Amino acid sequence: xxxxxxxxxxxxxVVTQPAQLAGLPGVDLAEVExxxxxxxxxxxxxxxxxxxxxxxxxxxxxxxxIRELSDEGFADPLAEEADSPVPYLTHRYxxxxxxxxxxxxxxxxxxxxxxxxxxxxxxxxxxxxxxxIDYIRAHPEVRDVIVSGGDPLMLSDSRLExxxxxxxxxxHVEIIRIGTxxxxxxxxxxxxxxxxxxxxxxxxYVNTHFNHPRExxxxxxxxxxLLADAGIPLGNQSVLLKGVNDTPEVMTELxxxxxxxxxxxxxxYQADLVRGTDHFRTSVxxxxxxxxxxxxxxxxxxxxxxxxxxPGGGGKIALAPDAVVSIEDGVxxxxxxxxxxxxxxSGD
Ligand SMILES: *Cc1c(COP(=O)(O)O)cnc(C)c1O
Numbered sequence: 001x002x003x004x005x006x007x008x009x010x011x012x013x014v015v016t017q018p019a020q021l022a023g024l025p026g027v028d029l030a031e032v033e034x035x036x037x038x039x040x041x042x043x044x045x046x047x048x049x050x051x052x053x054x055x056x057x058x059x060x061x062x063x064x065x066i067r068e069l070s071d072e073g074f075a076d077p078l079a080e081e082a083d084s085p086v087p088y089l090t091h092r093y094x095x096x097x098x099x100x101x102x103x104x105x106x107x108x109x110x111x112x113x114x115x116x117x118x119x120x121x122x123x124x125x126x127x128x129x130x131x132x133i134d135y136i137r138a139h140p141e142v143r144d145v146i147v148s149g150g151d152p153l154m155l156s157d158s159r160l161e162x163x164x165x166x167x168x169x170x171x172h173v174e175i176i177r178i179g180t181x182x183x184x185x186x187x188x189x190x191x192x193x194x195x196x197x198x199x200x201x202x203x204x205y206v207n208t209h210f211n212h213p214r215e216x217x218x219x220x221x222x223x224x225x226l227l228a229d230a231g232i233p234l235g236n237q238s239v240l241l242k243g244v245n246d247t248p249e250v251m252t253e254l255x256x257x258x259x260x261x262x263x264x265x266x267x268x269y270q271a272d273l274v275r276g277t278d279h280f281r282t283s284v285x286x287x288x289x290x291x292x293x294x295x296x297x298x299x300x301x302x303x304x305x306x307x308x309x310x311p312g313g314g315g316k317i318a319l320a321p322d323a324v325v326s327i328e329d330g331v332x333x334x335x336x337x338x339x340x341x342x343x344x345x346s347g348d
Contacts, residue, residue, distance in 0.1 A: 014106070015043045018064075026054025027063070035064035039276065040119045042108040047185045050214060057212040057244040061109055065279065068110060073275035075116040079313035088124060089132040092315055096144035099132055100124070101163055105151040106186035111241060111280045113272045113309075118150050133166050136173065143174040153182040153189055157197050164201045176201055179237070181209040183223040190223035195230035207235040207266060211245050213253040221261040228262040235266035238304070239280075240290070246282045248293030255294065255302040265304035273311055284308070284319070292321045296337025 012020060018032040018041055032041060043062045050058045083092040090098040103120035112118065136142050145167055152160060167173050178198075182189045198204055206227055210216060224234055236258050238245060245251055255265040268290065271281045287306045294303045307316040325333040325341060332346040 011045060013045045015045075015048060016041060026059075028066075031066045032064045035066060035068050039064070039068060039110075039112075039115045040108060042105070042119070044107045044185045046187060046219060047107045050217070052214075055243075057250075058214060060241070060243050060280075061111065061211065062107055063110070065110060067279040068276040070276060070278055072278040073273045074311070075275055077273040077311050078113065078309050079311075080114075083313055086131050086135045087128050089135055091135075091139075091142070092313060095141055096146065097136060097139075097142050098146045098148055099129075099136070100149050101129055101147055101152050101160075102150035102154050104154050105149065106154065106182055106189070109181070111239060111271060111274070111277045113274050114150075115274060115276065129163060130166075133163070133170075136167070137170050140172045143172055144177065145173055145175075146177045146179060148179040151180050151182055152178050153180045153186075153194075157194055161197050164198075164204075168201050175203045175205060177205040177207060179207050179209075183208045183220050183227070184210055184215045187217075187219040187223035190226050192226065195226050195232075198227070198232060199230040202231060204232055205235065206232050207237050208263065209238065210236050210254065210258060210263070211238050211241060212250065213257050216254075216257045216261060224261045224263055234263040236263045236304070237267045237269065238265070239269045239271055240282050240287050240306075241271060241280045242282050244280075246286050246290075248290050251290045252294060252298060255304065256298060259299065259302055265302055267316070268304045268306045270306070270308040272309055288319060288321050291319075292337075295321075 015021065018029055018036050021027045021032060021041075022029060035041075041064050047058065047062055051062070053059070080090045083090050085091055088100045092098075102124055103118045103122070105118065108119055136145060147163065147167075155163075164176065167176055208224070210220070228234055238254065240246055245254060251268070258265055268287060270284060270287055271277060291303070291306045305318045306320065307318050309316050323334050325335050327333075327346050330346050330348060332344045334342050334344060336342060
């Protein structure tokens, strides 16, 4: 969808002001302004151009909605602050940490889990990140560092390179992961130069965030291809969102298409209890039904884990439809994807 501007030349690369949406069908500018005051509007050109009509799955993810002003939910539902020994670092699990290196993204997702702390255009002060890296250096149990944000690919190549070099210089850091939605929202940011830099920090993994098959475009496929060609295993983390991807049909198409662009579905998240996102939340049964529709019906490689990130900092807990019908008198009864029952000696 094109914003009302004079000719192609003046199309803004990113929309950050409600007035830039003036005249767009389906936009209530006064409402957008009220919401923007609380959680800012930011939509990249690439993502805006994916919108076909008001209320479609791309629109829902990007366009401020008056329902975001509801008081339901929590500012920090995952209690990331409680598990934060130093600013911008969350150490929840024994062997891995999450390091936030920026507070900004190419586009702001309206359902963002960190909507109450991101969208700050100022860079995170380098000494803050240095302190977090010092923490990792002082904790030999940390073997896996997830570089997140915000979106780490909003940093310049050289700034990101500096952070990755510091992490790679820590002997006990075995793997580094980057969490980024840039392949979806700003695919042109993924350049051969970026990939040449990243490949020097292997083993390096990238988890991206596609939520709908329409986000898989020639541009996003190219971005993922460049990363994969640099030897980076790619995973995908989707959030289950009402009206976006809450049916088995949409999710099946999404996960199958992801494999065609060399992205392995990793997680489907139940939407977190973030204040202002209640209108996106689906029932837990919806998620279980999606997994049931995938498992056995399509490539096992395409089937992600369905997880709830437990409120209050319990971490991710995977849910799956129960395959065990009964265990009785040494006989396990199982149900397969087609609904047929099979028995197997339970061994007890
Ligand atoms: C999601 C998350 C991780 C990584 O979890 P995996 O299941 O290993 O992908 C690590 N730390 C925090 C705080 C997280 O939220």
